[in-house]
Amino acid sequence: MNEGGGRGDGGARDDFFSEAQELVDGLGRDLLMLDEMLKKGHVEPEIINDVFRGVHTLKGLSGLFGATRMAGLSHQLEDVLDELRLGRIDVDAGVLDLLFRAVSLYARILSSEKGEAEDPVHDVEQLLLALGQVSNRRAGEGVGAVAQYELDPGLLGVLTEYEEHRLRANIQQGFALYRIRALFSLATIDTALDAVKANARPHGEIITYLPTGSGGDADSIELEILMASKASLGVLSKAIQTGGVSVEEVQRRAPSHSIHATGLPSPPSDASGTAPSISLHPAHPREAPSLRGGPSSAPAPISDVPGLVASNVPSPATGAKSTRPGSGEMSLRSVSQTVRVDIRKLDRLMTIVGELAIVKTAIAKLTDRARSRFVETREFATELGRLNRSFERHLAQMQNGILEVRMVPLGQAFDKLARIVRQISREHSKEVNLVVTGAETEIDKLIVEELSDPLMHMIRNAIDHGIEARDERLRVGKPVVGTIALNAFQKGNHVVIEVEDDGSGMDPKALTAAAIRRGVVTSDEAKELSQREVFALVFMPGFTTKEVATDLSGRGVGLDIVRTNIAKLGGVVDIMSDVGIGTKMTITLPITLAIINVLLVEIGGNPFAIPLASIEEAIVLDESALRTIELREVLSVRGVSLPVCRLDRLFGFASAEHRRGRSFVVIAQVGDRRMGLIVDELVGQQDIVIKPLGRSLARVRGFAGATELGDQRVALVLDAAALIEEVLIPGETRFFGAADAGRS
Amino acid sequence: MRRILIVEDSGSTRAFVRAVLEAPDFAAPQGGCEVVEASCGFDAMRLLPRDRYDLIITDINMTDINGLELIRFIRRSAHHRQTPLLVISTLRAQQDAERGLALGANVYLPKPFTPEQLRESCAQLLGAPRKASESSGGGSRTP
Secondary structure (H helix, E strand, C coil), X not given: CCCCCCCCCHHXXXXXXXXXXXXXXXXXXXXXXXXXXXXXXXXCHHHHHHHHHHHHHHHHHHHHCCCHHHHHHHHHHHHHHHHHHCCCCCCCHHHHHHHHHHHHXXXXXXXXXXXXXXXXXXXXXXXXXXXXXXXXXXXXXCCCCHHHECCCHHHHHCCCHHHHHHHHHHHHCCCEEEEEEEEXXXXXXXXXXXXXXXXXXXXXXXXXXXECCCCCCCCEEEEEEEEEECCCHHHHHHHHHHHCCEEEECCECCCCCCCCCCCCCCCCCCCCCCCCCCCCCCCCHHHCCCCCCCCCCCCCCCCCCCCCCCCCCCCCXXXXXXXXXCCCCXXXXXXXXXXXXXXXXXXXXXXXXXXXXXXXXXXXXXXXHHHCCCCCHHHHHHHHHHHHHHHHHHHHHHHHHHHHHHEEECHHHHHXXXXXXXXXXXXXXXXXEEEEECCCCEEEHHHHHHHHHHXXXXXXXXXXXXXXXXXXXHHCCCCCCEEEEEEEEEECCEEEEEEEECCCCCCHHHHHHHHHHCCCXXXXXXXXXXXXXXXXXXXXXXXXXXXXXXXXXXXXXXXHHHHHHHHHCCCEEEEEEECCCEEEEEEEEEXXXXXXXXXXXXXXXXXXXXXXXXXXXXXXXXXXXXXXXCCEEEEEECCEEEEEEEHHHHCCCHHHCCCCCCCEEEEEEECCEEEEEEECEEEEEEEEECECCCHHHCCCCCEEEEEECCCCCEEEEECXXXXXXXXXXXXXXXXXXXXXXXXX | CEEEEEECCCHHHHXXXXXXXXXXXXXXXXXXXXXXXXXXXXXXXXXXXXXXXXXXXXXXXXXXXXXXXHHHHHHHCCCCCCCCEEEEEEXXXXXXXXXXXXXCCXXXXXXXXXXXXXXXXXXXXXXXXXXXXXXXXXXXCCC
């Protein structure tokens, strides 16, 4: 391993991809937070440093793993970020745009490193150029006034350049410096320190954390935290004191009229009396608590410093950053195939495996007994049956457990969307607020990945064409800031995702008119359309051309692709809209694609599988309840009429023979649509693994794939969602032709 | 067996260093190498008193305890006062690197580095006679 300059072995390279992906996602989140802060007019320096550190790490990584394009971009980006965090250039929306661009480029570079996409050479060069211009904007930094504080020169020697800059910047703003001292148990320091940070943060900025090297044994450590704050000592003590931590103010030197340029790292020199005091040595020895000193001697005899030392470590507090969004331009799919798994999920699986091992042993014993002839058959059968049930139960648990491992929160996809919202709303100069609920809803990792792009299209559409321009919103009395709500929730075996905007909505009449003009439907057909079907027209391939979209100020490009991609995942998209109020698109998706429970049916002597998740019920067909209404066969079920489809006819088996006896109706429901599928026989339920149909048949709609039934037969798996759409939505005949041709 | 501690917040960088130093071409002449990973300064401070290390490699730009503070801590600690210390940090962080050396780090290796450069620096540092591990650092309780 490790031959060849700069490349690690394969395993390390996989690590590289997943870490790089995480860093890039993190960058996106941080940038969004930064954006938010910028809008509110208060940028916390720490966030810029976080971004810097992310890029810094990315650069190191890409260098090690020979990802030169990425290293190059990171290098330049790091320069800019360094200037930003050191306060040499200001953060503004323009710079932020560049940073966001970098994040999307990172995603593309990663894909290209994996060989999954083109190397975006040109775009990288463009960005590098722009970044170069930013770096040139730098102004000289005002130099700080650290010397006026009683700080141990030793302290200055361990500050990184950035920390030193922050120290200076805070002093320049006239903030006071404080030392916070606390003893931590090494075992719990992370959470305990988070608690201190959480208490301190609202009051100012933590510059650095210094192990004092004293007071601690092997299991504990004393830290001094240097903090700048505009709060008074009293206020700060009150805030931080809680857990048992001491706070004291770093004293200013008495004659502090002179604050001249002094680079912090300059060696401590003895200043002469009249010169600007640049000495870092304590001027008044008695008040010189060394931030880094040995065993803390007497506490500084400063009147208003209460000795706050307590022995308890503060309880952990939430130091976690709120999850925030981020994302890319071309595709939001991440290159990482890694699933991070909660260890408890794996533990549960291990338990089940243990149970299965026991059952296996029991079966082995039973088999031995069976070999000896003295076993009574009945007893034997009972025992075997018991084992079989037990085995089945554990196997089912195992299956569920593994499925669970594949589950990830939808938030993974949502995070990236917030970045898109920002980008697009800036492009269009519209202010848009993204409100997310249900980000914790879990869904199969594969689906999450495939979902990013369709969601991006939908959101782009909502901003492009849904949310009105600022003036228009003012005119109609809506809040200037538009809202896009992204809601996710679980509903039975499905996950529902809604994208809802408070924009202009769509007028059904205008939609129909445009559809007729485009030849998507005839005017006769148009009369038959329900409102839902009218709105669904925007998903038609012929419909979503630019011209029409502009006509209607309606829906833009790409919605037909959205529908196709969602259908590939076994889901459906619905759309509802109210003129002037807004539009809501609803995606309904199965929770997982891996193993599915199906109902096996027979049609024309061939086995077919229908996913149970999309089946409401199966009933015996009562031919007398069938009617034909406007060329469509409709079955009346408990007083409700239900469109039906004779699958034998649809698949071209019909003429083969006229069946005797009962047929069955499988009532399928996907989203809000229902349809009865007429089949010859119900065979039973089974768990199956879906195999794709392969490239040559990939274009045939209506089938999710095929599966082996275990008795050497292969069944096609019906895609209920696509079937329903194909049969119920007019104007499209792709499916029937293709399916007919595909059958023999 | 040589024991090496890598303090670095990037998991892939740690994995990279481990892969390079535990590979036979480097480890065998050293009589075997074991790389122990610490993902932050606190981790390192937890690990250091409990064991002997023949070499400590640390990054500088880390959250909470930065590498400089760690170097200072190490140089003041009982066990690792003289353990060879390699600083890895980006080229641009010259000032930080210089401070690291001033605090007692032995060698500064700018990132990114090739496996060859890493092997070279480590071999150089490990080659130095080791004095500072009278192995009084065992026997501690685990947290």
